[in-house]
Amino acid sequence: MAAAATIALFGAGGKMGVRLAKNLQASPYAVRHVEVGAAGQQRLQDELGIHCVSVDAALDGANVVILAVPDTLIGRLAAEIAPKLLPGTMVMTLDAAAPFAGHLPERPDLVYFVAHPCHPPIFNDETNPEARRDFFGGAYAKQSIVSALMQGTDEDFAVGEAIAKVIYQPILRSYRLSVEQMALLEPGLSETVCATLLDVMREAMDEVVARGVPADAARDFLLGHMTILGAVIFKEIPGQFSDACNKAIAFGKPRLMRDDWKQVFEREEIAESIRRIT
Incomplete structure (x- = not known):
C-alpha cells in the first residue's frame, strides 16, 4: 500500500x-x-x-x-x-x-x-x-x-x-x-472506572454544596486537590500523603468500592460492556 x-x-x-x-x-x-x-x-x-x-x-x-x-x-x-x-x-x-x-x-x-x-x-x-x-x-x-x-x-x-x-x-x-488491550483501556479503564469515579466525585461535590458549602469554594477546593493528589498518586512529583490522608483512604476505599471491583476488567465483563455499547 x-x-x-x-x-x-x-x-x-x-x-x-x-x-x-x-x-x-x-x-x-x-x-x-x-x-x-x-x-x-x-x-x-x-x-x-x-x-x-x-x-x-x-x-x-x-x-x-x-x-x-x-x-x-x-x-x-x-x-x-x-x-x-x-x-x-x-x-x-x-x-x-x-x-x-x-x-x-x-x-x-x-x-x-x-x-x-x-x-x-x-x-x-x-x-x-x-x-x-x-x-x-x-x-x-x-x-x-x-x-x-x-x-x-x-x-x-x-x-x-x-x-x-x-x-x-x-x-x-x-x-x-492489541484490540483486547485497547478494550481494557476503553471502555474498561477510561469509562467504566475513570468516568464513573469522576461522576461520583461530581456528585460528592454537589452533596457538600447541598449541605451548605458555597459552590465556587467547593469546586475550587476539589479541583485543586485533584491536581495535587493526582500528582502524588501518579508520581508526577515526589511526595507522600499525610497520615491523616492515608487513614481516610483506608477507611474510604472499602466504604466506596466493592471488594470485587477489579472484575470489571475480566474479558466477560468487558465483552458485556461492549455489547451494551454496540
Missing part, C-alpha cells in the same frame, strides 16, 4: 469526522468524504469548503476506509461496503468496541486497523493558550495515541499508524497494542 493512500472518510460531517477531515486537509492523502446527513454536509461545506461524494465514488480507488461513525452503526456499514472493497483495502475504526465484538465482516483479505486518541494529559507542558484549552486534542494540544492491527502485516500497521498520527495530531507518543 502506498504511503500517500487514498482515503474514503465515512461520517465526515459528524463531530469526530469534521475533526479528522480538517487534519487530513493539510496532509498528502487524497480524501473522499461521505456524509448522509444534510446538516453534516452543510457543516463540511461551511467550515472546510468540502463537498461530499457518493459511497461508490468514495470507494472507487480508495485503499483506506475510515469509519468515523457511532459504534452502533459500524457493523451494518462495514457489511454494506465490504462487497465493494478490493483485497488489501484497510478498514480503520476509531474505537476498539466494534472490532472486539466481532462486528467487522469475515474478510481475511482486508486489513483491519484501530486507532484511538488518549486525549491531552492533565500534566503537560503546553504554553499556548489555545493548547491549554484544547481538552479533547486533535487541534492544538499534544496527545498520545493507541493503535491495533487486528489483521494485516507490519507494513500495514505502519501505514495505519501514519494516518492515525495525522488525524489525531499533534502527537505526543504512539503505542501499538
Whole structure:
C-alpha cells in the first residue's frame, strides 16, 4: 500500500469526522468524504469548503476506509461496503468496541486497523493558550495515541499508524497494542472506572454544596486537590500523603468500592460492556 493512500472518510460531517477531515486537509492523502446527513454536509461545506461524494465514488480507488461513525452503526456499514472493497483495502475504526465484538465482516483479505486518541494529559507542558484549552486534542494540544492491527502485516500497521498520527495530531507518543488491550483501556479503564469515579466525585461535590458549602469554594477546593493528589498518586512529583490522608483512604476505599471491583476488567465483563455499547 502506498504511503500517500487514498482515503474514503465515512461520517465526515459528524463531530469526530469534521475533526479528522480538517487534519487530513493539510496532509498528502487524497480524501473522499461521505456524509448522509444534510446538516453534516452543510457543516463540511461551511467550515472546510468540502463537498461530499457518493459511497461508490468514495470507494472507487480508495485503499483506506475510515469509519468515523457511532459504534452502533459500524457493523451494518462495514457489511454494506465490504462487497465493494478490493483485497488489501484497510478498514480503520476509531474505537476498539466494534472490532472486539466481532462486528467487522469475515474478510481475511482486508486489513483491519484501530486507532484511538488518549486525549491531552492533565500534566503537560503546553504554553499556548489555545493548547491549554484544547481538552479533547486533535487541534492544538499534544496527545498520545493507541493503535491495533487486528489483521494485516507490519507494513500495514505502519501505514495505519501514519494516518492515525495525522488525524489525531499533534502527537505526543504512539503505542501499538492489541484490540483486547485497547478494550481494557476503553471502555474498561477510561469509562467504566475513570468516568464513573469522576461522576461520583461530581456528585460528592454537589452533596457538600447541598449541605451548605458555597459552590465556587467547593469546586475550587476539589479541583485543586485533584491536581495535587493526582500528582502524588501518579508520581508526577515526589511526595507522600499525610497520615491523616492515608487513614481516610483506608477507611474510604472499602466504604466506596466493592471488594470485587477489579472484575470489571475480566474479558466477560468487558465483552458485556461492549455489547451494551454496540
